[in-house]
Structure formats: C-alpha cells, structure tokens
Amino acid sequence: MSESASSPPTDKPQYVKKDFISDQEVRWCPGCGDYAILAQVQKIMPDLGIRRENMVFVSGIGCSSRFPYYMNTYGIHGIHGRAPAIATGLKMTRPELSVWVVTGDGDGLSIGGNHLIHAMRRNVDLKILLFNNRIYGLTKGQYSPTSELGKKTKSTPYGSVDYPFNPLSVALGAEATFVARSIDTEVQHLQQVVRRAAAHKGSAFIEVFQNCNVFNDEAFAFATDKAVKEDTQLRLEHGKPLVFGKAKDRGIRVGSGFQPEVVSLKDLDPASLLVHDEKAASPSLAFLEAHLDVPQFPVALGVLRAIERPTYDQLITEQTRKAREKLGEGDLQKLLRGNETWTVT
Amino acid sequence: MEGETRGPSLPVMTPPPRKTEEVETVVIRFCGDSGDGMQLTGSEFTRASALYGNDLATFPDFPAEIRAPAGTLAGVSGFQINFSSREVFTPGDRPDVLVAMNPAALKTNISDLAPGGMLIVNLGAFSPANVERAGYKQNPLEDGSLDKYRVYKIDISKLTQNACDGLGLSTKEVARCKNFWALGLMFWMYNRPTEREHDSIRAKFAKLPQIAEANLRAFKAGYNYGETTEIFDASYVVRPAQLPPGTYRNITGNGAAALGFVTASQKSGLQLFLGSYPITPASDVLHELAGYKQFGVITFQAEDEIAGLTAALGASFGGKLALTTTSGPGVALKSEAMGLAVMLELPVVIMDIQRGGPSTGLPTKTEQADLLQVMYGRNGECPLPIVAARSPADCFWTALEAVRIAITHMTPVVFLSDGYLANGAEPWQIPNAADIPPIKVSFRTDPEGFFPYLRDAHTLARPWAIPGTPGLEHRVGGLEKDYLTGNVSYDPINHERMVKTRAAKVAAVAQDIPPTAILGEPRGDLLVVGWGGTYGAITQAVGFMRGKGYSVSSVHLRHLNPLPPDLGEIIARFDKVLVPELNNGQLIRLLRADYLVDAIGLNKIQGKPFKVVEITAKIEELTGPAGKARTVTPLRAVER
Numbered sequence: 001m002s003e004s005a006s007s008p009p010t011d012k013p014q015y016v017k018k019d020f021i022s023d024q025e026v027r028w029c030p031g032c033g034d035y036a037i038l039a040q041v042q043k044i045m046p047d048l049g050i051r052r053e054n055m056v057f058v059s060g061i062g063c064s065s066r067f068p069y070y071m072n073t074y075g076i077h078g079i080h081g082r083a084p085a086i087a088t089g090l091k092m093t094r095p096e097l098s099v100w101v102v103t104g105d106g107d108g109l110s111i112g113g114n115h116l117i118h119a120m121r122r123n124v125d126l127k128i129l130l131f132n133n134r135i136y137g138l139t140k141g142q143y144s145p146t147s148e149l150g151k152k153t154k155s156t157p158y159g160s161v162d163y164p165f166n167p168l169s170v171a172l173g174a175e176a177t178f179v180a181r182s183i184d185t186e187v188q189h190l191q192q193v194v195r196r197a198a199a200h201k202g203s204a205f206i207e208v209f210q211n212c213n214v215f216n217d218e219a220f221a222f223a224t225d226k227a228v229k230e231d232t233q234l235r236l237e238h239g240k241p242l243v244f245g246k247a248k249d250r251g252i253r254v255g256s257g258f259q260p261e262v263v264s265l266k267d268l269d270p271a272s273l274l275v276h277d278e279k280a281a282s283p284s285l286a287f288l289e290a291h292l293d294v295p296q297f298p299v300a301l302g303v304l305r306a307i308e309r310p311t312y313d314q315l316i317t318e319q320t321r322k323a324r325e326k327l328g329e330g331d332l333q334k335l336l337r338g339n340e341t342w343t344v345t
Numbered sequence: 346m347e348g349e350t351r352g353p354s355l356p357v358m359t360p361p362p363r364k365t366e367e368v369e370t371v372v373i374r375f376c377g378d379s380g381d382g383m384q385l386t387g388s389e390f391t392r393a394s395a396l397y398g399n400d401l402a403t404f405p406d407f408p409a410e411i412r413a414p415a416g417t418l419a420g421v422s423g424f425q426i427n428f429s430s431r432e433v434f435t436p437g438d439r440p441d442v443l444v445a446m447n448p449a450a451l452k453t454n455i456s457d458l459a460p461g462g463m464l465i466v467n468l469g470a471f472s473p474a475n476v477e478r479a480g481y482k483q484n485p486l487e488d489g490s491l492d493k494y495r496v497y498k499i500d501i502s503k504l505t506q507n508a509c510d511g512l513g514l515s516t517k518e519v520a521r522c523k524n525f526w527a528l529g530l531m532f533w534m535y536n537r538p539t540e541r542e543h544d545s546i547r548a549k550f551a552k553l554p555q556i557a558e559a560n561l562r563a564f565k566a567g568y569n570y571g572e573t574t575e576i577f578d579a580s581y582v583v584r585p586a587q588l589p590p591g592t593y594r595n596i597t598g599n600g601a602a603a604l605g606f607v608t609a610s611q612k613s614g615l616q617l618f619l620g621s622y623p624i625t626p627a628s629d630v631l632h633e634l635a636g637y638k639q640f641g642v643i644t645f646q647a648e649d650e651i652a653g654l655t656a657a658l659g660a661s662f663g664g665k666l667a668l669t670t671t672s673g674p675g676v677a678l679k680s681e682a683m684g685l686a687v688m689l690e691l692p693v694v695i696m697d698i699q700r701g702g703p704s705t706g707l708p709t710k711t712e713q714a715d716l717l718q719v720m721y722g723r724n725g726e727c728p729l730p731i732v733a734a735r736s737p738a739d740c741f742w743t744a745l746e747a748v749r750i751a752i753t754h755m756t757p758v759v760f761l762s763d764g765y766l767a768n769g770a771e772p773w774q775i776p777n778a779a780d781i782p783p784i785k786v787s788f789r790t791d792p793e794g795f796f797p798y799l800r801d802a803h804t805l806a807r808p809w810a811i812p813g814t815p816g817l818e819h820r821v822g823g824l825e826k827d828y829l830t831g832n833v834s835y836d837p838i839n840h841e842r843m844v845k846t847r848a849a850k851v852a853a854v855a856q857d858i859p860p861t862a863i864l865g866e867p868r869g870d871l872l873v874v875g876w877g878g879t880y881g882a883i884t885q886a887v888g889f890m891r892g893k894g895y896s897v898s899s900v901h902l903r904h905l906n907p908l909p910p911d912l913g914e915i916i917a918r919f920d921k922v923l924v925p926e927l928n929n930g931q932l933i934r935l936l937r938a939d940y941l942v943d944a945i946g947l948n949k950i951q952g953k954p955f956k957v958v959e960i961t962a963k964i965e966e967l968t969g970p971a972g973k974a975r976t977v978t979p980l981r982a983v984e985r
Contacts, residue, residue, distance in 0.1 A: 053816070058659070077821070086659040087659060089663075093616060093659075332611050335637070340396055340595070342396050
C-alpha cells in the first residue's frame with residue numbers, strides 16, 4: 001500500500017493566524033456571529049502544533065458550512081447534513097489527519113441528525129463545531145430544530161409547535177466523549193473550549209450559541225447581554241461547585257426527586273452544591289447541566305463531559321494490524337484461488 | 346456339496362446390473378419450504394459438480410421473507426443448477442429433474458418441468474393439511490394430474506427419521522436433515538464422489554457433532570436408497586466439460602466482485618475502503634470484503650445508504666480506493682451524493698446490484714430496471730460512466746474496469762450487476778494475478794502550477810491532490826466551480842463550460858473502449874443487442890438460431906455510458922435490431938436516442954431471467970418469413 005506523503009503532525013510548525021486565512025472573500029452577512037467563530041478558530045490553529053496540510057475542514061450546507069472555504073487548509077463543502085459521514089470515511093482511512101466538522105442546527109440536527117449521532121457514538125476522532133442560531137438562515141428564516149416553542153417564523157406564522165432539540169442532550173444521548181458549549185461573542189471562552197476539543201482524542205462536540213443578526217437577532221441575548229449575563233451564564237470548571245452570579249453568591253444543588261435547584265450561598269454551606277465532574281463515567285450530571293435553562297437557571301457553558309474511550313479510527317487500525325499479524329500480508333494469488341479448485345488439462 | 350450339480354441349473358435370479366447412462370446436460374431444481382435448506386442443498390450439489398469438472402450455471406430463487414409460514418406458496422424457495430459436459434450459458438430454461446419437498450413447492454414449480462421429466466416428491470409432506478395449504482383441492486399425487494411426468498414418491502421425511510433414529514434428536518432437528526437425504530439421492534443419481542461431501546458436512550456442523558452425524562446419516566441414507574432400491578432404472582454420468590485448460594473454481598457474482606475490488610486495490614496500490622449499508626442482494630459483497638483485513642481492506646457498515654457513499658467520498662478525498670455497494674433503493678438514496686461525486690470529480694465506484702423495483706419491489710428477484718436511474722436519476726446535468734457485468738465470474742473483470750475508469754478519469758463510476766448474477770454461480774478460470782495489468786495512480790505533489798481543476802488533456806481528469814501534501818491545500822465542494830481554480834463560481838459562462846466539460850470527460854472514456862466483439866457475422870438480418878446478466882440466454886439463443894441457419898448476430902455491452910464508439914456503425918449493418926431486457930425498455934431508449942434506430946424490444950419483467958426459448962422465439966418471429974416482410978432499416982446511424 002502506498003502511504004500518503006504526510007508529515008508527522010507533531011512536527012511543531014511555525015504558523016501565524018494569517019496562514020490559516022484562505023484567499024476567498026468571506027461572504028457572511030455583516031454582523032454575523034460566524035465571523036467571530038472563524039476568527040477564533042484561525043487564531044488558535046497555529047498553537048495546535050499540527051501541520052496545515054494535515055488539517056481538513058468538512059461541512060454540509062447552510063451558512064456555517066461555508067466555513068471550509070475560508071480556512072487555508074484542505075476542505076470539503078459537502079451536501080446537506082452529510083459532513084460527519086464524509087469526515088468519518090476520511091478519518092477512518094487517514095487517521096493521522098486532524099479532521100474538523102462544521103455544521104449548524106439545521107444541517108447537523110435536522111437533515112443530518114442521523115450522521116451526527118452515529119459519528120459521536122462511534123467516537124470517531126472528529127472535532128465537531130455546531131453553530132446554533134436557532135433558525136434557517138441560508139433559506140431565509142424558517143424555524144429550525146432548536147427554535148423555541150411558539151416561535152413565529154416564515155414557516156410558522158402561528159408559532160412553532162415543534163418541541164426543540166437541546167444539542168448537548170443529543171450529543172450526550174449519543175454517548176459523545178467530549179461535549180461542550182460556548183458563545184460566539186465570548187472569545188476567550190470559545191478559544192479555550194476549541195483548544196480543549198482539539199486536544200481531545202475522540203468525537204468532540206461543541207455547541208456554539210451563534211447570533212444570526214438578520215433572521216433571529218438576539219436569540220441568545222439572555223446569555224450575552226452584559227447586564228444579565230453574569231446571572232445567566234454558568235461557567236463550568238472541573239472539580240468546582242456550580243456557582244454563578246455577579247457576586248458568585250448563588251449555586252445549584254440537587255433537590256428532591258433528583259431535580260436541580262438554585263440556592264443562595266448566603267444561607268448555605270457551599271459543600272452541599274453540585275460539583276462539576278467532566279470525567280464522570282455516567283453522563284447523568286452532564287445531562288442535568290445541559291438541561292439548565294433560563295429563566296429558572298443559568299445556562300451551562302464550558303466542557304460538560306470529557307471522558308476517554310478508544311476512538312473508532314484507532315479500533316479500525318488495530319483490527320487491521322491484528323489481522324495482518326495473524327494471517328500475514330494478504331497474498332492475492334492465494335485469495336483468487338480460494339479453497340476448492342480443479343484443473344482442466 | 347460344493348462343486349456338485351443337482352438337476353438342471355436355474356438361471357440366477359438377480360436383476361440385470363443397472364445401467365449408467367451418459368448424458369450431456371442436466372438441469373435439476375431443488376424446491377421446498379424456506380426452512381427446508383434448499384439453498385444449501387443446491388450450493389452443495391453445485392460445489393460437487395464444479396469440483397467434478399462440469400461447466401455449470403445456477404439460479405437460486407428465494408422469497409424475501411426469511412421464513413414465510415411453513416407450507417405456504419409464499420414460502421417456497423428454489424435452487425436450479427444446469428451442469429454439463431459442454432459449455433453452459435444459463436441455468437437452463439426448464440428442469441429435467443424437479444425435487445419437490447412439499448405440496449407448495451410442487452404447485453409453484455411443476456409447470457416448469459418438461460413433460461417426461463423426473464419428479465421426486467417427499468411423500469411425507471403431502472398430508473391433507475399441507476395439500477390444502479398449498480391450494481390443492483385434492484392430492485395431486487393421487488388424481489392423475491402428474492401422469493405426464495416420471496413421478497417418484499418417496500417418504501423422505503420418514504426415511505430421514507429412520508436414518509437418524511437413536512441420536513436423541515428432536516423431531517424438528519431430524520426434520521431439518523431431509524435436505525441432505527435428497528442431496529444424497531442426487532449424488533447417487535449422478536455418480537458424484539461422496540467422500541468430500543462427508544467432510545463438508547462434518548466441517549459445516551463442526552460445533553454440533555450430533556447434528557453433523559444426523560445430516561451425514563441422512564445424506565448416506567439418501568445415497569444408499571438410490572443404490573439399493575430398484576425404483577430408479579438407471580443412474581447418470583455427466584462427464585467433465587472440455588473447458589480451456591487451467592485451474593478453476595466455482596464463484597458467485599458477489600464473490601467475484603469482492604475479489605475484483607481487492608485485486609484493483611492491489612493493482613493500484615491504493616487501500617480499499619467500502620462504505621455500505623446492508624441491502625439485498627448486495628450485502629454479500631460487504632460480508633466478503635469485511636474478511637479481507639489482511640489486504641488492508643477497510644469496511645464501514647454505515648448508518649444509512651447516504652453515509653455509505655459520502656464516507657467513501659471522504660476516503661477518496663484522502664487518496665483511497667473508494668467503493669459503495671447497494672441495490673436500486675440505495676442508489677435512489679445516494680443520488681445526491683453521486684451528484685456531489687460528479688462535482689468533486691473524485692474517483693469512487695458505486696456498485697448497484699439490481700433487483701425488482703420500484704420502491705422495495707421484489708428484493709430477492711432479478712431485474713435490469715436501474716439503467717435509466719443510474720444514467721439520469723440525478724439533479725442537474727450529471728453524467729457518469731456506467732459499466733455492467735455479464736456473468737457471475739465477469740463481475741471480477743467488471744470491478745477492475747470500473748476502478749480503472751474511476752481512477753483514470755477522476756470520476757464516480759456505476760457498476761451494474763443484478764440479483765441473478767450476484768447469487769448465481771459458475772466455474773471461473775482463476776487468473777494469474779501477475780498477468781493483470783497495474784492501474785496507474787498519480788497523486789499530485791508539486792505545488793508549482795497547481796490548480797485543483799487543471800485537467801489532463803487526454804482524459805480531462807483533474808489532479809488528485811490529497812491531504813498531507815504541503816502546498817496543495819485546497820477546498821472542493823458541491824457549489825459550481827471555477828474551470829481552473831475550483832473556487833466557487835456563479836459565472837454563467839463558466840457554468841455552461843463546466844457542464845460541457847464534465848460531459849466531455851465522461852465521453853472521453855470511450856477512447857479506451859476496445860472494438861465491440863460481435864457474435865456471428867458482422868452484418869445480417871438481425872442484431873441482438875444486450876447488456877448485463879442476459880448474456881448467457883442471448884448468447885445461447887443466438888448460437889442456436891445461427892446453427893439453424895438464421896442470419897442473426899449479437900453484441901453484448903459492458904460499457905453503457907459512454908457506449909462503445911463503434912456501436913452505431915455495427916447497428917447500421919443490420920436490417921433489424923432486437924434489444925432483450927429484463928425491464929420495460931431502457932437500453933432501447935438510449936439506442937433509439939443515440940442512433941435513431943427503430944430497435945425492437947423484448948421485455949420481461951417477472952423477476953426472472955430470460956429463458957433461451959423466449960429469445961429464440963423472438964428471433965424467429967423477426968427473421969422468419971413473416972418477420973422478413975416487416976424489415977425496417979435503421980433510419981440513420983450516428984457516429985458517437
């Protein structure tokens with residue numbers, strides 16, 4: 001078998017941000033949250049220590065899916081919803097590559113929901129960025145699988161009656177080994193989460209709250225508005241209690257019936273609070289955190305889950321290695337002959 | 346008293362030794378309930394015939410339900426084998442011997458048995474309830490309706506039970522052995538050596554020694570029944586066929602395709618990746634390839650049909666030999682991804698093992714009704730090359746050809762097989778691996794002057810520039826691309842240019858298609874044009890009619906898009922053109938459109954292959970005195 005002419009990914013190349021900016025003009029609407037996400041990803045790329053030619057960005061269809069065109073790496077702008085499947089085939093056969101999937105709430109959770117969940121349950125070593133703007137932007141404003149109940153859009157003039165997906169729940173339900181959330185405008189936090197995803201071995205799923213200023217402006221204002229965000233963001237940190245609020249004076253604990261409740265720290269010992277554990281074997285705590293939602297609770301940001309499990313591409317590679325070890329390198333003539341032959345003279 | 350004679354000697358009262366008759370060709374059909382093991386019986390007999398050196402062709406025919414209710418017509422499963430000391434092209438129009446394990450099998454199959462043919466029935470299964478379940482008003486074994494056949498009523502159930510007595514097996518377990526009893530009888534009848542079959546039974550049931558013993562006893566009992574009872578007046582010998590010298594094996598279409606793809610992988614130096622979703626009748630290719638990890642083959646049982654192909658495209662982008670296998674409904678699901686493959690101009694083979702359609706249709710029955718789907722069934726102007734296999738063993742060579750075209754021209758290629766080829770078997774002369782030419786692959790590595798859509802002047806292929814290559818970072822996608830850079834382009838003139846270029850690239854495949862082989866004279870009254878699995882029936886029919894002095898020739902197409910460059914000229918040399926197809930007329934539309942020829946269709950859409958006689962009858966109709974009167978000359982032959 002011929003091996004590709006790849007360089008080892010750890011051969012610390014020296015890059016700056018602009019090395020990852022392609023020559024293509026970015027064509028998102030002015031003010032779109034996608035710009036910020038693109039900038040943060042381009043910014044951290046030089047720090048990953050991966051050679052540019054060993055990186056591939058794969059996407060489906062939608063505003064977010066134009067992302068690969070703007071990255072000066074290898075890239076595929078695929079068809080609607082299928083990016084995780086394209087990326088799976090690539091990663092299975094080229095495990096040395098760093099493969100990224102960029103998708104949106106419609107692409108990843110509606111038309112491509114099937115591929116997304118299966119990539120995550122298999123733990124294919126993909127970095128999956130799901131830009132959630134809770135709307136169909138490229139088709140000009142229909143409700144998406146993450147749009148709120150009752151939402152009025154062009155296709156739901158009487159309000160949506162579709163119960164929305166929680167992307168983190170989908171990822172946790174699919175047994176993803178890395179599940180995180182960030183926000184387009186929280187640049188430091190976003191960078192940190194993307195770095196963590198890049199370092200993770202296995203499917204790393206990040207939901208990014210992304211503002212569509214044209215069709216769904218301020219959908220995430222509850223978490224981005226400076227006036228309220230300290231009360232509505234719960235920054236998760238491994239091993240730390242779930243505390244939030246401007247004065248860090250409120251926390252979350254488990255009440256009766258395994259239900260979360262907000263408590264004031266003034267009259268409570270912080271030891272009774274829930275402590276975040278991203279490495280917990282069971283996803284129960286992460287589910288609980290994923291479901292925290294305004295107005296009753298703050299929304300969880302950061303890494304909800306980061307556990308270790310063999311990756312799909314590792315297991316495939318290992319099976320092939322073992323088969324060769326046991327059977328030797330395949331002998332074509334022997335294969336063609338099979339087990340039972342006869343000879344005509 | 347020895348040596349002493351007393352009185353006049355009497356003639357010795359032993360029967361005369363039974364005859365062993367030599368016959369050239371025999372067609373046997375085993376049929377029974379889905380649970381009766383008829384497919385196993387048939388394939389075991391096939392194996393024995395192949396190893397004995399007969400030429401052969403088989404036709405397994407089974408219902409889509411794994412186990413339809415026992416004894417019903419819907420649950421009947423059959424396996425037909427035509428084995429001969431001469432060259433064999435088809436599984437045979439009609440069986441000479443019908444082995445029917447129950448009334449339902451008799452009812453659904455008896456009309457195919459030639460008058461005077463041998464009918465062996467399992468008497469034990471003809472209970473009043475079973476007879477009624479099969480829809481008979483009265484027991485056909487008793488009402489004289491089978492008088493025109495040589496009927497052998499044998500209580501196979503009971504004899505199997507007797508043979509397995511004392512093994513401590515349940516009635517049900519013993520009942521499952523009766524197929525081996527029937528197999529044993531056929532081994533006796535056709536003088537097959539039994540030793541190897543004994544070994545095969547032991548190996549097959551190695552984990553269940555009691556069951557192995559029961560099947561072995563049943564097999565021997567069936568054999569001995571033929572040997573010791575007097576009801577058969579002869580046994581038969583079908584001598585080995587005079588095939589070209591060489592080493593042979595028996596192979597199915599799906600088995601041959603799998604070997605073809607592994608060979609293509611070795612010959613191109615590219616790792617093979619198969620993305621596939623289980624579907625009848627294609628799954629066996631996935632099963633086979635999943636076992637070839639020592640050849641570096643990676644198989645991916647995807648979450649759906651779409652993922653099967655899109656994952657393959659990912660692998661192709663990474664520089665691997667990419668393949669997806671499916672059947673008609675799967676092609677329908679993959680069509681958008683096939684369009685993406687056309688746009689990305691990446692090599693990938695889409696193997697469509699056709700079955701009866703539309704929709705779920707007839708999953709286990711054969712049909713050729715996907716040609717227009719793979720030709721046109723995509724949005725936009727979306728041409729891709731199409732090749733088709735003509736026989737089970739030919740699936741090997743067709744796989745290699747599909748890969749060669751895909752890599753040489755950087756394009757998705759459809760490989761059409763069908764259920765009849767997939768499951769049917771024939772002897773295959775094992776090629777010498779070293780003699781198979783390499784498939785040339787060149788990855789672009791030089792960044793100097795690199796453009797993702799810069800084309801080779803001859804093949805119009807774009808460069809294959811794979812991740813890991815410094816300086817060639819680029820993006821491809823489903824949006825229309827600039828003619829050179831591959832960047833997104835909405836330019837109107839560029840779009841038209843790209844549409845025409847993609848078409849020209851597919852047309853360029855014709856440059857390498859060898860001259861079309863004609864069976865028969867290069868000109869004459871009638872040309873039969875066929876494609877795919879109808880090869881055997883057409884070839885035999887045309888050979889037969891030529892032997893009778895008819896002016897008929899045939900060509901059988903491997904390349905369906907583009908068509909061979911010399912086809913128009915060949916067609917123009919005949920008065921009439923007949924296109925037999927297992928569909929409602931698909932290739933005929935392409936021929937009419939391309940060559941303006943008033944071709945005549947012969948269409949069968951019954952989930953079954955052509956019988957030779959169906960084609961000879963049509964040839965006779967078109968070239969006989971009546972046919973001559975209606976001779977129509979092609980209007981015009983257009984050079985492609």
